[in-house]
Amino acid sequence: MDLPSALQRLSAYRARSTRASQDIFDKGLVVLNSKSASKLGDDSWEFLEQLALAAIDVGRIDIADQCLQQLIDKFPGSPRVDCLEGIRIEATESPEMALKFYEELLDADPVNAAFWKRKISVLRRMGKIERAVEALVEYLDTFYTDVEAWAELADIYSSCNQYTSAMQSLSHVLLLSPQNPFYVLLFAETAYTSGDVPLALKMFLNTIDMADTDEDSLPPTGMLIRAWYGVKLCTRRLLKDTRLSSKSASHTPVPGSLSLIDSLAKERLDAAYQDAQDGPCAKLVPSWLVQV
């Protein structure tokens, strides 16, 4: 492994913030041992941060400490280095200690989003869900525009079966990132799980409307298959049990063309599996589709 190509790869990882820890670690070690990090100029500090994170990820704490020490010497009191130090503490020490570390940092600087996020992740890992939710809500009250944090909150609520709250969080996610069909799908699945089938159906259809490309003739792939499965599940339940439509917590009307949608979903799912001649799906899916 020669130096220039290693450096190039590392900077590409940095630009995309890829988490390829083993690769970063191997290549970073080459750079670190060749003592050429100082030649990188200002990039060398970012390189050290990257290598430290990767080293923690692969469990080579000694290398991480080496990088961290250099960073601490260069930037004493920098919040970014503090955060890295916190991650280093999380790696080996007890979560209580990491929590204490972050709380001290937050006392000194309550507007640092990175500290908040680390603290919340530690809380969730410790199983202190209520405190994690409390902290997350407090964090989002200040930093409303953090999509990932809203999604995390929805995830926590879902893990506690609080689907209504989860959907409320997800609606903020949708507002903040209306162009992402994955979040719509997530909302649809949460709605389905919560029992609001008409709303789920609408949301699954929304996902399809957003995610489908213009090549409608091609069989659906990826998340589209998932969305069509969702549509099929919803229409089947709605057709079987008409009372379900009145049980929508969000008072979503059921579309009148239910049977048309149902047959379209069946058609699309059939198309998705038409190439699977053998394998378990070839038989299971058609038989599931004709079930009533």
Add this chain to the structure above:
Amino acid sequence: MSSNAVSLYLDPQIRDWVLFPITLVMILVGILRHYVVILLQSQPKKLSRAAIREQRALVRAQILRATSAKSPIPPTYYKSISQHLSKAFNDGTYLKDGPPEGDAPSKPPNPLTDPAAMDGMMSGMKTQMVMMVPQMIIMGWINFFFQGFVLIKLPFPLTLGFKSMLQRGIETPDMDVRWVSSLSWYFLNFFGLNGLYRLILGGENAADASRDMASPFAAASAAPQAPGQAQDYNKLFKTERDNLEFAEGLYSWVGNDVEDRVLRRYGKLP
């Protein structure tokens, strides 16, 4: 032209002891000024969490409104968020200092009593001082020692209009415009060294005095503007409530007729 080609002969000592020193001193003062400004610049003050919350509260409503005509979220969720925001704006929940008591007319805070605004103004003044004082000293120095000196002859002819620019401090009606006086050389340097500073110190340097000098009041008033502009968030929030109501009137869920769109797309509906 040929008759007055050798009308003046400048002592080389003038070049060595006046022309070069003035230029050098101006460059060095510019560089010094750059570093002094960096030293004087106070860290941008950290906002408290409540202040950030206040600043960003409007963003919530704006985000909600931005998509309201084709909102991605169902009506019940939209309404609950919209009403919650509207109520919070009305009660002043997001205000930095908590909800206002009673209905006392809120007046914009006086920038002179607000320590944060005061800091901003002081830093602007300091930068101004760092620029003014050395330039005044240099100008005094040139006026005192080198008044009436002719320093250099430009290698190209100029029209008479440049006479007042190039021969300041020498009141002769007949001298060729190409001769430059000491005071004019100072001004030429003053306005012309920016390119050199950019070369030495990089693009974002504070060495160039002429930029501030060109509009001394603009610099003085612009500096405290950012921290000093006391926005009355309470008033902004009240306005935003109206906007929210308008947006609620425009609201329609993108899922309203989504089944027809999907069916039409696959040719199931005409």
